[in-house]
Amino acid sequence: MFRSAALISFAFFAVAYGQQIGTLTPEVHPPLTWETCTASGCTTVDAAVVVDANWRYLHQVGSTTNCYEGNEWDFSICTSPTVCTEECALDGADYEETYGVTTTGDSLTLGYVTVSEQKNVGSRLYLMAAGSETEYEIFKLVNQEFTFTVDVSNLPCGINGALYFSQMDADGGVARFPTNKAGAQYGTGYCDSQCPQDIKFIDGVANIVDWTPNPQDPNDNSGTGSMGTCCVEMDIWEANSMSTALTAHSCTVTEQTSCTGTDCSAANATTGFCDQAGCDFNPFRLGVTDFYGPGMTVDTTQPFTVVTQFISSNNESTGTLSSINRLYVQNGNIIQNVNTNVAGITATNAISTEFCEQETTAFAETDTFDEKGGLAAMGEAFNTGMVLVMSIWDDTAVNMLWLDSDFPVGGTAPGDARGSCAVTSGDSATTEAESPNSNVIFSNIKFGAIGSTFSATGTTGTGTGTSTGTGTAPAATQTVFGQCGGIGWTGPTVCAAGSTCEVNNAYFSQCLA
Numbered sequence: 001m002f003r004s005a006a007l008i009s010f011a012f013f014a015v016a017y018g019q020q021i022g023t024l025t026p027e028v029h030p031p032l033t034w035e036t037c038t039a040s041g042c043t044t045v046d047a048a049v050v051v052d053a054n055w056r057y058l059h060q061v062g063s064t065t066n067c068y069e070g071n072e073w074d075f076s077i078c079t080s081p082t083v084c085t086e087e088c089a090l091d092g093a094d095y096e097e098t099y100g101v102t103t104t105g106d107s108l109t110l111g112y113v114t115v116s117e118q119k120n121v122g123s124r125l126y127l128m129a130a131g132s133e134t135e136y137e138i139f140k141l142v143n144q145e146f147t148f149t150v151d152v153s154n155l156p157c158g159i160n161g162a163l164y165f166s167q168m169d170a171d172g173g174v175a176r177f178p179t180n181k182a183g184a185q186y187g188t189g190y191c192d193s194q195c196p197q198d199i200k201f202i203d204g205v206a207n208i209v210d211w212t213p214n215p216q217d218p219n220d221n222s223g224t225g226s227m228g229t230c231c232v233e234m235d236i237w238e239a240n241s242m243s244t245a246l247t248a249h250s251c252t253v254t255e256q257t258s259c260t261g262t263d264c265s266a267a268n269a270t271t272g273f274c275d276q277a278g279c280d281f282n283p284f285r286l287g288v289t290d291f292y293g294p295g296m297t298v299d300t301t302q303p304f305t306v307v308t309q310f311i312s313s314n315n316e317s318t319g320t321l322s323s324i325n326r327l328y329v330q331n332g333n334i335i336q337n338v339n340t341n342v343a344g345i346t347a348t349n350a351i352s353t354e355f356c357e358q359e360t361t362a363f364a365e366t367d368t369f370d371e372k373g374g375l376a377a378m379g380e381a382f383n384t385g386m387v388l389v390m391s392i393w394d395d396t397a398v399n400m401l402w403l404d405s406d407f408p409v410g411g412t413a414p415g416d417a418r419g420s421c422a423v424t425s426g427d428s429a430t431t432e433a434e435s436p437n438s439n440v441i442f443s444n445i446k447f448g449a450i451g452s453t454f455s456a457t458g459t460t461g462t463g464t465g466t467s468t469g470t471g472t473a474p475a476a477t478q479t480v481f482g483q484c485g486g487i488g489w490t491g492p493t494v495c496a497a498g499s500t501c502e503v504n505n506a507y508f509s510q511c512l513a
Helices: 003-009 081-087 095-099 353-362 374-384 429-434
Strands: 031-038 041-051 058-061 089-090 101-104 107-111 113-115 120-123 123-127 144-151 160-167 227-230 231-238 245-250 259-260 279-281 304-312 319-332 333-336 350-352 385-393 439-449 483-485 501-507 508-512
Touching: 081 089, 095 101, 095 113, 107 123, 107 160, 107 385, 144 160, 144 231, 160 439, 231 304, 231 374, 245 319, 279 350, 279 353, 319 374, 350 353, 353 374, 374 385, 385 429, 385 439, 483 501
Parallel strands: 031 439
Antiparallel strands: 031 041, 041 123, 058 089, 101 107, 107 439, 113 120, 123 385, 144 304, 144 439, 160 231, 160 385, 227 259, 231 245, 245 279, 304 319, 319 333, 319 350, 483 508, 501 508
């Protein structure tokens, strides 16, 4: 939410960005392992990550002259979008020294402020396909679950450690836009539901037309052009140590698509390609203020595992997306997502069409999520495939108040309170000065069949489901963490010894110990 306005402040200051390939610094992708899982176990995948092109050094081909410096293009080089694309080269990255990005095994650490020759704030990275230097990994999410462990203990108010999926091209746009020579190897082709206009190269050409510096950027490094870049976005995780949100953003476009004018969307607008606000599940905003945070049910002073399940109407990948479920594992204990506690919203702990419709009514918002296709559009994008994005960022537009404080400021209506941070928190200049060593650590990424990517050694935490019991055991029983019920489910309904079938929502029940 609001990422298009916020991420424009994040870049390597005093340098610039582009789509030709430079030769000054070799590009070496930091290695990162992850796992694919089935009911019989998990297999390690040797992969890597790549930093987004918007953070990279861009210089004139054959020289070290910047094509973009401060918050301005050099129009003596970039005389037109096409010429700029031909004349400017995107170079390799020094991940740790320049961006504060490090990997160890299955763990990725993203630093907030890094100072080397220049100052860098934040980063955005993509997971590469195993064994490939030129393509992103593509995830098809329907009837699957995605799990990772996160440490947000060093993320204060105003900073967001995000993990999400965007419907980007696997090759970064090279095949569709041949003027893009750099491709996924150099982190090109970004898009999201905010239709961001701060991206310096879109559709293989420089976004220099009507380029306007951002007056809210404390580092005078960013701006926006006439073009934006839109696509479906699934925010698995937007969070700091105080608040978290799970948000689905639908679009009417079915692949990365450029926009201009009103097609680029706006918050709560019915025009435009995408739903910027999204259908969000923020426990604090939904009436449960003691679930997530330091010392709470999900204790953010220590790492925990986040499980997100994408349930289909027929419990197969061929079905339509019917709900998006969330649970946590911490200290060996499963913690069911909290039930909503808002008048007008039927108590639930998952995102569904009914929940999204009721949420917008309860919070007096425009239902752009359903207008742009809702869960059906999300499911179609998931079947096409999504790219995994991991980032750390602050918010020059509204100080991250939409995530962790009252937004709009002074609002007292249902849904306005989103977290316990002060409305005076989150100013980018202040957070950069006072909390430069903040970071987020993502690790233990797993993807596979429902119930296959996590385990527990303790007991099930305070849940939101109702036990259905085990009844008289038939010949087939479901394993712990496997599905045991729900609309359309035809598999085992009896759980293995030591576990019971817990109702998560109408479409999904799960065996929990």
